[in-house]
Amino acid sequence: MTSHKTETTRIEGDTPAQRLLALLEVIADKDHFFTLQSLVEETGMPKPTLHRMLQQLEGSGMLQREADSRHYGKGSRLRRLAENLLLNDTVHGARHAVLRQLVDEVGESCNITALSGSEVLYLDRVETSEALRFYLHPGSRVPVHCSASGKLFLAQMSPAQRRRLLGEVPLKAFTKNTLTDMDQLEQEIDEVRQQGYAFDDEEFLSGLLCIAVLANNPQGGKSNIGIAIQAPIMRLTRDKALECLPALQRAADAIAAIDSDAMLTQHHTASSV
Amino acid sequence: MTSHKTETTRIEGDTPAQRLLALLEVIADKDHFFTLQSLVEETGMPKPTLHRMLQQLEGSGMLQREADSRHYGKGSRLRRLAENLLLNDTVHGARHAVLRQLVDEVGESCNITALSGSEVLYLDRVETSEALRFYLHPGSRVPVHCSASGKLFLAQMSPAQRRRLLGEVPLKAFTKNTLTDMDQLEQEIDEVRQQGYAFDDEEFLSGLLCIAVLANNPQGGKSNIGIAIQAPIMRLTRDKALECLPALQRAADAIAAIDSDAMLTQHHTASSV
DNA sequence: AGTCAGGTTTCGTTATGCGGAACTTTTCGT
DNA sequence: ACGAAAAGTTCCGCATAACGAAACCTGACT
Numbered sequence: 001m002t003s004h005k006t007e008t009t010r011i012e013g014d015t016p017a018q019r020l021l022a023l024l025e026v027i028a029d030k031d032h033f034f035t036l037q038s039l040v041e042e043t044g045m046p047k048p049t050l051h052r053m054l055q056q057l058e059g060s061g062m063l064q065r066e067a068d069s070r071h072y073g074k075g076s077r078l079r080r081l082a083e084n085l086l087l088n089d090t091v092h093g094a095r096h097a098v099l100r101q102l103v104d105e106v107g108e109s110c111n112i113t114a115l116s117g118s119e120v121l122y123l124d125r126v127e128t129s130e131a132l133r134f135y136l137h138p139g140s141r142v143p144v145h146c147s148a149s150g151k152l153f154l155a156q157m158s159p160a161q162r163r164r165l166l167g168e169v170p171l172k173a174f175t176k177n178t179l180t181d182m183d184q185l186e187q188e189i190d191e192v193r194q195q196g197y198a199f200d201d202e203e204f205l206s207g208l209l210c211i212a213v214l215a216n217n218p219q220g221g222k223s224n225i226g227i228a229i230q231a232p233i234m235r236l237t238r239d240k241a242l243e244c245l246p247a248l249q250r251a252a253d254a255i256a257a258i259d260s261d262a263m264l265t266q267h268h269t270a271s272s273v
Numbered sequence: 274m275t276s277h278k279t280e281t282t283r284i285e286g287d288t289p290a291q292r293l294l295a296l297l298e299v300i301a302d303k304d305h306f307f308t309l310q311s312l313v314e315e316t317g318m319p320k321p322t323l324h325r326m327l328q329q330l331e332g333s334g335m336l337q338r339e340a341d342s343r344h345y346g347k348g349s350r351l352r353r354l355a356e357n358l359l360l361n362d363t364v365h366g367a368r369h370a371v372l373r374q375l376v377d378e379v380g381e382s383c384n385i386t387a388l389s390g391s392e393v394l395y396l397d398r399v400e401t402s403e404a405l406r407f408y409l410h411p412g413s414r415v416p417v418h419c420s421a422s423g424k425l426f427l428a429q430m431s432p433a434q435r436r437r438l439l440g441e442v443p444l445k446a447f448t449k450n451t452l453t454d455m456d457q458l459e460q461e462i463d464e465v466r467q468q469g470y471a472f473d474d475e476e477f478l479s480g481l482l483c484i485a486v487l488a489n490n491p492q493g494g495k496s497n498i499g500i501a502i503q504a505p506i507m508r509l510t511r512d513k514a515l516e517c518l519p520a521l522q523r524a525a526d527a528i529a530a531i532d533s534d535a536m537l538t539q540h541h542t543a544s545s546v
Numbered sequence: 547a548g549t550c551a552g553g554t555t556t557c558g559t560t561a562t563g564c565g566g567a568a569c570t571t572t573t574c575g576t
Numbered sequence: 577a578c579g580a581a582a583a584g585t586t587c588c589g590c591a592t593a594a595c596g597a598a599a600c601c602t603g604a605c606t
Contacts, residue, residue: 321564322564
């Protein structure tokens with residue numbers, strides 16, 4: 001079926017609130033005033049539904065109507081919200097800075113990862129300036145069993161935890177090097193635990209070598225965030241990767257320090273003595 | 274007043290969606306990770322309710338949980354939303370007019386900036402008509418420690434926040450004038466805080482002098498909008514820049530006025546017949 | 547003074563939000 | 577190592593808000 005409509009963006013979400021946030025994203029992209037009708041055409045949503053959403057946003061000061069009462073613009077409260085979001089996001093800022101510094105140092109793309117559910121989530125990433133590079137987005141996800149950070153996360157778990165997590169997802173083969181046998185994987189994980197670092201040697205993408213360590217803060221429990229260097233094997237061999245380990249570990253320590261710092265500050269609202 | 278409770282913020286709103294946005298505002302103010310429990314204490318809302326809200330925000334990528342699954346932080350989607358909101362702001366038009374007026378007045382390129390992560394983001398820029406000019410794009414980013422606006426943003430932060438942003442990363446030198454020593458920088462920031470304006474004296478690009486002030490919002494609180502004049506040192510010395518200060522401050526006030534102006538218009542929803 | 551293109555209201559239906567209570571997991575003190 | 581306290585999570589009956597087709601306004605242009 002070939003649609004003859006010109007919808008550019010679709011409002012999606014499982015709940016009304018999520019749909020409203022999606023609408024905000026559509027609005028955020030606009031550099032001009034917009035009308036109800038323009039949103040109807042752009043998103044394909046029913047008019048009364050959008051009307052109600054805009055009413056809510058206007059009622060709470062997030063949007064503001066022009067004098068003609070048909071053109072909407074961003075309200076001061078929304079602006080303030082956006083400003084505060086960026087202004088106070090110092091944790092991300094600091095992490096990103098560390099990451100950038102590491103990329104400068106080793107000359108290859110690096111990223112910060114976390115375990116999210118049964119997958120590894122790319123929290124942030126800084127690309128190398130080299131022309132040849134793997135382009136991967138922050139926010140994307142990768143299976144645990146074929147990523148360097150994933151193996152580190154697994155290595156930290158109790159056998160029971162690990163088995164439960166791996167039981168959910170079959171060990172899918174992505175390349176010839178992917179470890180698909182549970183015993184092999186357990187053995188690799190043992191090694192990883194002893195070494196304190198992990199490789200991903202073309203186990204997820206052919207031609208991509210990756211080395212990772214954890215940003216573990218010792219006293220604050222197990223805030224396990226991973227940090228990794230990724231590069232084409234043409235530029236990064238295992239040996240070369242090992243040479244980068246000290247720099248990588250230094251970055252990991254820096255990130256651990258940021259995180260434990262940010263975790264402690266929770267009582268600024270507490271009453272005066 | 275002797276309140277025995279420690280609630281700082283109330284989540285209010287007639288509809289669930291509005292309450293969710295109010296929650297986002299609470300979250301936007303946080304410069305550290307937070308937990309479900311901390312929000313319960315801060316807002317006084319029932320735990321399951323907040324839990325459900327956080328679930329929705331996490332599910333749509335607006336928030337991200339740390340690996341320990343109890344600390345929440347801002348997600349990449351939320352950051353992107355905030356950046357787009359500021360970049361494409363409809364008062365962009367009004368601000369742009371102020372900027373243009375300022376450029377007319379002082380005869381040099383000017384720009385409006387905001388802090389985003391650990392960098393200064395150019396929201397808007399108007400070029401001088403002079404032939405010799407530095408060409409910089411709106412949307413581009415510059416390190417905080419070597420930009421005039423950046424120093425102003427740093428000057429209004431708490432020491433802890435500032436340390437988080439700067440402490441972990443060596444201050445990269447871009448020119449001979451770049452402040453790469455932390456003590457020097459702290460001293461400079463002290464000065465900036467007292468003066469209310471900041472210079473960038475060839476600290477980022479050789480030959481470029483820059484003077485900036487903040488567009489303070491009247492009802493107090495921190496500001497995330499800066500405005501600056503940039504010119505080649507051949508045309509703009511520190512002395513000449515100081516002569517432009519009144520005009521710059523006037524422009525900053527005008528921009529602050531635009532923001533708070535919109536704030537008054539919030540009650541024409543219930544006036545039907 | 548009619549037509550038309552937006553914007554707004556209505557209303558029965560359905561989905562979502564709500565939050566006390568119970569349950570599970572983690573953390574902490576001994 | 578163990579049990580208690582605290583934090584996180586799930587349950588579920590009730591209440592409320594969202595939904596969107598259709599009908600209804602309202603101004604603008606002819």
